[in-house]
Amino acid sequence: MAELEKSCCCTDEEVIQKIDQIIADHEGEPGALIPVLHAVQDVTGYLCDESLTQIADKMNIPLSKVYGVATFYSLFNVQPKGKYIIRLCESAPCHIVGAEDVYKALEENLGIKAGENTPDGLFTLEYASCLGVCGVAPAMMINDEVYGNLKPEMIPGILDKYRE
Numbered sequence: 526m527a528e529l530e531k532s533c534c535c536t537d538e539e540v541i542q543k544i545d546q547i548i549a550d551h552e553g554e555p556g557a558l559i560p561v562l563h564a565v566q567d568v569t570g571y572l573c574d575e576s577l578t579q580i581a582d583k584m585n586i587p588l589s590k591v592y593g594v595a596t597f598y599s600l601f602n603v604q605p606k607g608k609y610i611i612r613l614c615e616s617a618p619c620h621i622v623g624a625e626d627v628y629k630a631l632e633e634n635l636g637i638k639a640g641e642n643t644p645d646g647l648f649t650l651e652y653a654s655c656l657g658v659c660g661v662a663p664a665m666m667i668n669d670e671v672y673g674n675l676k677p678e679m680i681p682g683i684l685d686k687y688r689e
Contacts, residue, residue: 536575543568544576548583558586558594562601571602599653607642607649609687611635613665616655623676624663630677631665634684647688 547564551557561584565576572595581588595601613619613628632638635648642649658664661673672683 540569541579544579545583548580558584558591559598562591562595566601571605573603577603605642605646608647609667610649610651611665611667612651612653612656613639614654614656614658614663615652616659616662618659619656619663622662626677627663627665627675627680630680631684634680648684 544565547561547568550564551561554560558580561580562572565580566572569576577591577595578588580586581591584591592603595603611631613624613631615624628639631650635643635650637643637648637650639650639652653666656664656666656671658671658673661671663675664671664673665675666672667683667687672679
């Protein structure tokens with residue numbers, strides 16, 4: 526868990542300065558909140574309370590609005606996540622052709638359930654409503670890499686690539 530706990534270092538002066546620079550780079554830009562949130566998340570690992578407060582203060586936006594945007598969009602994280610985020614598609618096409626069996630293989634191999642992180646901070650397991658790749662169902666994404674036509678027996682080999 527140590528890796529997850531140190532992901533957000535928003536009290537570190539260097540990180541505070543990076544966040545200030547990100548905000549300054551987007552000053553006066555219409556709709557800048559979402560790009561700022563993305564950039565800050567790239568720096569801190571997730572959007573911790575301290576970073577959201579700093580963004581709200583510096584951009585002169587109510588904290589409730591900043592938090593609302595950060596929690597509305599699924600690609601923003603307000604809790605620590607693993608280095609690799611596994612999103613298993615749970616759409617009807619994926620479900621029909623075996624996503625549940627793939628989920629069981631993921632759960633067994635990782636030792637976690639959906640919404641949890643592995644203790645080493647390497648993986649987070651999540652469901653996704655739809656990945657938009659129905660032609661290769663069942664499918665999952667690990668960060669930005671899509672894996673389709675999955676079978677439960679493929680899971681250990683796929684995960685081993687990320688463990689190396």
